[in-house]
Amino acid sequence: MSLRVIVEADGGSRGNPGPAGYGAVVIEAATGQVLAERFDSVGVTTNNVAEYSGLIAGLEAAAELGASAVDVRMDSKLVVEQMSGRWQIKNPGLRPLAATAAQLIKKFDEVGFTWIPRERNKAADALANKAMDGGRSVSPQPVADVATAAPSAKDLARRIAADAAGPARVTVTPPASWAPPAMTAATRMILVRHGETGMTAEKRYSGRGDVPLSAHGLTQAEAAARRVAALAPDLAAVVTSPLSRCAATAAEIARAAGGVPVETEAGLIECDFGEWEGRTFAEVRERWPAEMQRWLESTAVAPPGGESFKAVAKRIRGARAAITAAHEGTTIAVVSHVSPIKLLLQDALAASDAFLHRLFLEPAGISIVDTWPDGNVAVRTVNDTAHLA
Structure with missing residues (x-):
C-alpha cells in the first residue's frame, strides 16, 4: 500500500547569520497522524541554509x-520557488543543499511543493526554535503526542482545502543547472588588524x-596597506575602529588605495578588559585565577569591570550589518x-567558542570574508602575513 505524507519544514537563524536550526514534521496525509519529527542545530549560518536543512531532514x-x-x-x-525550478539559485552556497534535496526527491514517485503562510507552519517553526535553543532529535520514530505537534483530522482537512484554494501544488523536475546567468556580487570585507603597539x-x-x-x-601598517591595495584595486572605502592605532592603520590603507574615504564605526572598538587592561596573561592569572578561569570557559563572563565576548559579539554583528548595508x-x-x-571570523566559519582562544591574529594580519545578499558567507583568507616577511 502506498504511503502519501506531508512534510512541513522550516528553519531559522537568530542574526542571519547567527545561531541556526531547522525543524521538520512528517504527517500521514490520510489521517493527520504525525509519523516523525526532526530538529537540530546547524551552527551559525543563515535562514536560507537552515530552511534547506529542514527540507532535507524532512525528505530523509x-x-x-x-x-x-x-x-x-x-x-x-x-x-x-527554487526547488520548483522557477527561480535560479544565485547563492553558490545553497546549490549543494538544493542538489542534495534533488537527489532525495528521486526516491519518491511523486513530490510536490506548496508555499504556506508562516501561521500554518507552526509545528515545524516550533521545532526549529527548539533546535536553536539547543535541542536535537533526529529520530524518525512515530511521535506519541500528536495533539501538540500535528493538526487534528478536521484541522488537516481545513488546511488541505485552504491549500487547494491557494497556490497550485507543483510536481518537481529539478532544473539542469542551479546556476543563474550572472552571479550577484558579494560584499568583500578585507579585515585588517592594526599594527603593533608598545603593549602588543x-x-x-x-x-x-x-x-x-x-x-x-607603522611599518607594518604601511606593508598591510600595500597588500590591501594589491588585493583590491577597486577598494571602495576603509572602515575603522575609532581608536588611534586602527585609525592610523586605516589612513595608510586609504593612502595606498589612492585616497578612498575613511569611515569610523564605533562598533568595531576592542573589548573592554576592565581591570585587566595593561596586564599580561600571567599577571591576570596570578591575581584573578578564578575570574580568569570562568572567562576562559564562557563568553558570557566579563573581566572585572569589563565586557564579555558575548556582549562584544552582539555589537560586532550590528556593526557588520551596518557596514554591509552601506557598502x-x-x-x-x-x-x-x-x-x-x-x-567576525567565528561567525563566518560557524565555529564554536573555543575558536576564540585558539586563533592567533598577528598585528597587521589580513583576513578576507565575502558575504552575499542572502546572507551566505565564504572565508577566503585568515591571518595572511606574507606582506610582513
Whole structure:
C-alpha cells in the first residue's frame, strides 16, 4: 500500500547569520497522524541554509518511513520557488543543499511543493526554535503526542482545502543547472588588524586604552596597506575602529588605495578588559585565577569591570550589518582589533567558542570574508602575513 505524507519544514537563524536550526514534521496525509519529527542545530549560518536543512531532514525522514508520495509545505518562498525550478539559485552556497534535496526527491514517485503562510507552519517553526535553543532529535520514530505537534483530522482537512484554494501544488523536475546567468556580487570585507603597539609587543591586554602605533607598527601598517591595495584595486572605502592605532592603520590603507574615504564605526572598538587592561596573561592569572578561569570557559563572563565576548559579539554583528548595508556589493577594508576580528571570523566559519582562544591574529594580519545578499558567507583568507616577511 502506498504511503502519501506531508512534510512541513522550516528553519531559522537568530542574526542571519547567527545561531541556526531547522525543524521538520512528517504527517500521514490520510489521517493527520504525525509519523516523525526532526530538529537540530546547524551552527551559525543563515535562514536560507537552515530552511534547506529542514527540507532535507524532512525528505530523509519521509524516505525512511517508506513514503511514495510527498507534499512539501514550507513558508520559505525562496526554497519552494527554487526547488520548483522557477527561480535560479544565485547563492553558490545553497546549490549543494538544493542538489542534495534533488537527489532525495528521486526516491519518491511523486513530490510536490506548496508555499504556506508562516501561521500554518507552526509545528515545524516550533521545532526549529527548539533546535536553536539547543535541542536535537533526529529520530524518525512515530511521535506519541500528536495533539501538540500535528493538526487534528478536521484541522488537516481545513488546511488541505485552504491549500487547494491557494497556490497550485507543483510536481518537481529539478532544473539542469542551479546556476543563474550572472552571479550577484558579494560584499568583500578585507579585515585588517592594526599594527603593533608598545603593549602588543609586551603581550599586554590592550582594550579601550588609546595606545598609538609603535614605529614598527607603522611599518607594518604601511606593508598591510600595500597588500590591501594589491588585493583590491577597486577598494571602495576603509572602515575603522575609532581608536588611534586602527585609525592610523586605516589612513595608510586609504593612502595606498589612492585616497578612498575613511569611515569610523564605533562598533568595531576592542573589548573592554576592565581591570585587566595593561596586564599580561600571567599577571591576570596570578591575581584573578578564578575570574580568569570562568572567562576562559564562557563568553558570557566579563573581566572585572569589563565586557564579555558575548556582549562584544552582539555589537560586532550590528556593526557588520551596518557596514554591509552601506557598502553592499563592493570591496572594503575593515580595520579593527583582535577580539572583533576573531568574532567576525567565528561567525563566518560557524565555529564554536573555543575558536576564540585558539586563533592567533598577528598585528597587521589580513583576513578576507565575502558575504552575499542572502546572507551566505565564504572565508577566503585568515591571518595572511606574507606582506610582513
